[in-house]
Amino acid sequence: LEHPGLDKAAGEEFLREALQILLDEAVRKGTDVTEKVCEWKEPEELRELLDLELPSRGERPERLLERCRVVIQYSVRTGHPRFFNQLFSGLDHHALVGRLITEALNTSQYTYEIAPVFVLMEEVVLAKLRELVGWSSGDGIFSPGGSISNMYAMNVARFHRFPESRRKGNWALPRLALFASRESHYSIQKGAAFLGIGTDNVHLVGTDERGKMVPEELEKEIQRAKAEGAKPFFVCATCGTTVLGAFDPLSGIADVCQRHGLWFHVDAAWGGSALLSGKHRHLLAGIEADSVAWNPHKMLAVGLQCSAFLLRDTSGLLQRCHGASATYLFQPDKFYDVSYDTGDKTPQCGRRVDCLKLWLLWKAIGTEGLACRVERAFAFTRYLAEEVKRRDGFQLVLEVQLVASGGLCVCVFPP
Amino acid sequence: LEHPGLDKAAGEEFLREALQILLDEAVRKGTDVTEKVCEWKEPEELRELLDLELPSRGERPERLLERCRVVIQYSVRTGHPRFFNQLFSGLDHHALVGRLITEALNTSQYTYEIAPVFVLMEEVVLAKLRELVGWSSGDGIFSPGGSISNMYAMNVARFHRFPESRRKGNWALPRLALFASRESHYSIQKGAAFLGIGTDNVHLVGTDERGKMVPEELEKEIQRAKAEGAKPFFVCATCGTTVLGAFDPLSGIADVCQRHGLWFHVDAAWGGSALLSGKHRHLLAGIEADSVAWNPHKMLAVGLQCSAFLLRDTSGLLQRCHGASATYLFQPDKFYDVSYDTGDKTPQCGRRVDCLKLWLLWKAIGTEGLACRVERAFAFTRYLAEEVKRRDGFQLVLEVQLVASGGLCVCVFPP
Incomplete structure (x- = not known):
């Protein structure tokens, strides 16, 4: 041959x-x-x-x-x-080196046996991201993107409230209802359809003129869903909405969630990186929710894909929700501590290594360098806004929002 | 700054x-x-x-x-x-070059505007894989892995049979039932849980002594599910089971599916690559199902991840099932033919480029080279089996199955 x-x-x-x-x-x-x-x-x-x-x-x-x-x-x-x-521009040479080494090593991150370096590295990187969120402990996993992280959140929330869903499916459950703002990412609706919850059961909550969710409107939607016979279980707040770059008021939303006993998820896929900046992290005050989706591949220029799904839970919820304990892969009787075999926490089997590029970048420029990078993105946006205001034929649509986002909304009037 | x-x-x-x-x-x-x-x-x-x-x-x-x-x-x-x-060993220099270029370009494959080369390339690669399956037309997408491809299959099948599921969720549907063999991949159960169908509604069909699904047992399980008041909708056959490397008898299963009007999916994540070999493709006779999951990152050494989800449908089912038509990304009024904006066919938003590595490998060694690679895998397995038989302290567990798989089941008796 x-x-x-x-x-x-x-x-x-x-x-x-x-x-x-x-x-x-x-x-x-x-x-x-x-x-x-x-x-x-x-x-x-x-x-x-x-x-x-x-x-x-x-x-x-x-x-x-x-x-x-x-x-x-x-x-x-x-x-x-x-x-x-879109939201993933820039090339960082250090992150790129991490990515190229990842490809050359071609590792699937399921067990310690096959990915010893990356099992430990993912643990450290996720812990650091959780620390920035404000948690001293918790859980998490890298996923194939923010949309899928949002689905993980919905599935974990459903399982947490109704553990029987895993075995019996939605038929054993009351009709569920979930909540996100009108400006939330479309993955919330895609996720609800995929998880058998249905887009009709996604309640889109009203926003203010800057695109931020209004907690009073959330309260009203929850009441409405209950009146219609549905069971609210999940609220998604957005930090950095796709079009307007709005940050939802997390503390106000958290209060509503607590009052009704709802899972509080924050889709910070875009805006999460502002947590690195002392100057801008106030935008995410109250982010210590039940779960957070954060994509360092966006504002930090780590490269596609690098999507963290973070959880406050310390009871092993993620493993219980997603795990299947396949005996040919996750044998309980290996020659090492199998608590390092973390791959069963995801609905995936083979899983790419997404931690090395972020880890190497972090070693290269440090938390301070990352903060600097975020602050440049904000500063450039402000600069652009000022330029827009000075030019004929352009109109700034949302002035105030600028400071609160890396994006910019402009109207151009062709001559 | x-x-x-x-x-x-x-x-x-x-x-x-x-x-x-x-x-x-x-x-x-x-x-x-x-x-x-x-x-x-x-x-x-x-x-x-x-x-x-x-x-x-x-x-x-x-x-x-x-x-x-x-x-x-x-x-x-x-x-x-x-x-x-596990199942993804080997390093191919050409595929690796494709992977490294992919990383350096850092493209998200959602629209023609941002990924012109890869939109066209994915189309050609998927068409070629479909051609090997036996379809002259159809649809498909690269997904983040075989487990997720299997979930796509379940979701598309559910939507095809019950389009209202997308809006109303499972509550609008009868209790569903799906079928896969006892030796099927654990992602079928993970997928059923994730999609709100529930693992109790996965019927594990009996297998013969080689690990192949028995069509008569499938028939019985379908009858049993119906008797229990459930609605069968989906059958997954496996080509290359994880432990035994068994290939389910596709034609017999297809007959049962046709008789009951069920979606017929083939999980050929591992075994699909045998389609490239004139000598071994008979193992997959009857694979012209409704959908196929095939991971070239396994036997072809393309590198993680390269997972094709293939569909026979030509009516746009995949887009209707998964699409959300987000207006900021998939505007209908762009300056080019937006039928090339294929990213909305998946539940993902940003999506990695997974076609270049396979395309470059194919250009480098051709269909003949790929066939050769598959045949080497089979030949090595046969060789190993012969060696095992000649050695004391080893016992071949399944002789016949060898020829039909790239894997090997051996018992070792320590002295």
Whole structure:
């Protein structure tokens, strides 16, 4: 039998040359302000340029290296200083090194046996994020994104209130109701549909003129849901709404949750990183909720994906809710302390390593450097707002909100 | 404001040096049979060696490079020829290049605007995988793993049969029942719990002595579920069960599904790659089901994660089931054909690029090379089985199954 692609020396030579292209084209040019952010092509033309067809026989290394160049050339430079699409711009060289090592090691993070370094590292990184939230203990896991973290929160909350849901499904439960603001992320509705709760049972709570949830409206929605015969169980507050960058008033919402005995989740996927800044963390005052979703891959430029799902619980709720104790993977009789086999806490089986890039970045620039990064994002937004105000043809939609977010809402009037 | 970690020249120099370490330590030594697979340390000792604490101030580049070396040193070499833990061993240099470029580009695959190359590439790769399944058209998406692909299948099946589930949740539905063999992956149970269906409503169907589902037993379980007042809607067959590597008899199961009008899903996360081999694809005869989960990151050594969820449907079911049409991301009035904005087909929002590594590998070694790789896995298993039979103190548990899987069941009797 042949060894397709297994010639080590040739493979390493190819890798070495490809890394040079990666350095020159994706990293250096990709972050160079004098280069284009994107070389736009319509689908038909791009399809031809890429020659995507998957062949029967392999190609020569030179041809493959040329393909790497072309892929980079027509991709959007998300690390470019002028990339302003969505919420994950920027390229950090240290985080990138963490990501490249992660790929080379190709580890699945389920057990200590297979991921000793990363099991310990994830524990430390999650503990640090929890500490910033305000918890000296708790639980958590990295998930494949903020949307999925929000689903974890709903599922854990459902299980906490109704443990029978796991075995019997929603049929054993009263009709549930959950609450998030009108400006909340669409993943709340996607999650409710996915978890068998249904989008009709998501109550969208009214917001003020800045896009913040109004606690009195939450109270009213809870009463309305109860009157309709549903059982409220979960409230999601948002720190950094997608469009307006609003931060919900957490303390007021916490009071309502406490009064009604509801699980209090904070979707801080975007805004969570403000916790690092002494100047801006007041925006998240009251975040010591039941659970928090926080994506360092957004404001901290750690790279996709790095999504922490954090829990206040110390009773093993996450494991009881998601665990299946598959005996071929999570044997209780291994030769080491199996409490380190944390992979069963997620609905995933194989799971990527998402902690190394954040850990290495943190070692490189420290908590102070991260704080600085967050404060730059806020400062740039303020600067842009001032510039907008000085220009004809532009109108600032929401002035006050600016200070409270890394985003900006502007109306442009074409001449 | 300072620029933490944003000194381009220093960052690039750090990256260059780290890449050298990556090449030497993770790639060359990581695949060298004369090196150890793992330098085992107990948690306490390893914690000390790693010095994981996250500091207030950043560290010098030399210290960080040393940290990279240490992380690699104590990680398990999953690309080592003697790494036999779980199902994703091996390192392919071409796939690795695809993965490293993916990381450097840091693209979120939701719209054509932000991921033009990868939107087109994912389409071609998924079409090729579907073609191997036996479909000339259809739909699909890359997901964060086989467990989540299986959940997508359950959710799409539920929505297909009961579209009201999306809005009203399970309460509007009869109590559902789903079916998988006793040897099926634990993600079926995890998925049922997560989706609000409940593990009690997962009927585990009896298997034969080789671990294959018995269609007659499936028929009986369906009758039993009906008698208990539940509504069968979904059957999962497994191609490559986790422990025994068994392939369920798909045609027999398909007949039962057709007779009862049930969604037929095939969990081919492990075994799907046998479709590439003319010699072994007969194991999956009848795989033209309603949906298929296939992880090229397993037998093809593409690297974690590369999980395809494939659908026969051509009516846009996946988009209708999962889509939320968030207006800030999936505007219908963009300047290009928005049918290329495929990210709304998943319950995720941001989504990693998982197609490039498989595409580049395919270009490098072709369908023939991939087939060869699969056949080597089967041949090695057969070879190992013969060796086991010749040795005292070993017993082959399942002889026949060997030919039908990449795995091996052996009993070892310590002297």
